Amino acid sequence: MELAIETINLTKIYGNKIGCTDVCLRVPRGQIFGFLGPNGAGKSTLVKMLVGLLYPTSGQARLLGYPLNNIEIKGKIGFLPENFRYHDWLTLRELLEFHSKLYKLSSSKRSKQINAVIDTVGLTGKEHQKIRTFSKGMQQRAGLACALLSDPELIFLDEPTSALDPLGRMEVRRILLQLKDTGTTVFLNSHLLSEVEMVCDTVAFIKGGRILRQDSLEQLQSGExxxxxxxxxxxxxxxxxxxxxxxxxxxxxxxxxxxxxxxxxxxxxxxxxxxxxxxxxxxxxxxxxxxxxxxxxxxxxxx
Structure with missing residues (x-):
């Protein structure tokens, strides 16, 4: 089984406080993986280590077969943080132009990729509208568009639907399933259990910084x-x-x-x-x- 994510005893300690400890996960490629736990359980700490925003205290991890400190891997992953704030005075296209330059996309690829992600997140026709005029659902989809600009093989989403109404959540679910259909691996960090139940293939539970269980959704719901x-x-x-x-x-x-x-x-x-x-x-x-x-x-x- 080819893995998108593999962690071995990954640990982060903040002084006397445990962020997460001895985390061992195996996430197959092409799946939507749900990462579940109460607030303060260590979910965001793990995500930040995997995307390179925090250095682990100890342990190892590989993304798409590469170690965490490999520069090449950065262009193969996308990340939508929980409390993102984008330049709201920019239009959607200006925002995506800016992020495409951060990704160092070539000028020939830039326009094509921007059009593709706008279509993927369902914001066609909103390219010249300023971000500040967007609803929360539209802003969330704009954030997803930024995360998808590099056409990532693996994308991390930290609570992508927590602030959305039911229609916004439904739209995000549609996008996640569409990403899965194209072979993208989605790491979904969420506390909204009903959302996870609708889209995820495999889930892991964390509490107090420790993994309690990882299993397929089918196996978790098997039995009488x-x-x-x-x-x-x-x-x-x-x-x-x-x-x-x-x-x-x-x-x-x-x-x-x-x-x-x-x-x-x-x-x-x-x-x-x-x-x-x-x-x-x-x-x-x-x-x-x-x-x-x-x-x-x-x-x-x-x-």
């Missing part, structure tokens, strides 16, 4: 599936029919919760209810949510 059925006419025949399919049942009035091993059992539950002569009014599939896993691992949820 709870299916809640709202019925009328529950009798012993219905109970027996459901028990032949489910691992276990709980019944509370007209609500039956059946626990099954796999999704193929769900339509069988509905069929069993109908064949037994009961009436099925509602059926809801449930799985362990990312929020439940977060609470279990960290001892609390951070909204």
């Amino acid at each position: 599936i709870a299916v809640e059925l709202m019925l009328s006419g529950i009798n012993d025949i219905v109970k027996l029919a459901l028990s032949n399919i489910a691992l276990s049942l709980t019944i509370d009035g007209d609500i039956v919760t059946a626990f099954v091993n796999n999704e193929d059992d769900i339509p069988r539950l509905a069929e069993a209810v109908i064949k037994s002569g009961a009436h099925l009014y509602e059926m809801t599939r449930k799985r362990s949510s990312l929020e439940e896993t977060f609470i279990e691992l960290t001892g609390g949820v951070d909204h």
Whole structure:
């Protein structure tokens, strides 16, 4: 498996305070990777070390196969910090022109790449509008455009949707999935669990500067599936029919919760209810949510 990020016991100590300690991560290329933890857990510290804004106290890391101190890697990564502030008196195109020069893009490539990132973030037609007139969602997309100018293979996003309304978050999710489709690896540092659950392939949890767990989202949400059925006419025949399919049942009035091993059992539950002569009014599939896993691992949820 080719890795975009690999860290080995990466540690940052601020005097007597631990930023993060002995962090070991393996992030495959081409994935959207979610990095989760409460405020002050060490998420931003790790990101800043990986992008070169902080020097590690100890440990090692490689990005796209290169060590952190390799200059060549800087042109292959993008970064959108959490509290970015851009020159709001500039137009979008002027801002991107400025950043393209910082990336040392050639004049022949500059215009083409600027047009490409404006299209990617959905700001076509806003090129000559000043940044100060942009909504928060538009400013966030402008920041993403800056981070994408070098056509990075790996991009770090530090809380990219925390200040956005639902429509803004949806637009950012669209962009993240589009980046993944083009092969870009996305490192998403976030405390918005529902957002991570919608887009990420793999997640890691951190608390107190230490990694608690790293796993695929699919693996984290595997296990028994709870299916809640709202019925009328529950009798012993219905109970027996459901028990032949489910691992276990709980019944509370007209609500039956059946626990099954796999999704193929769900339509069988509905069929069993109908064949037994009961009436099925509602059926809801449930799985362990990312929020439940977060609470279990960290001892609390951070909204």
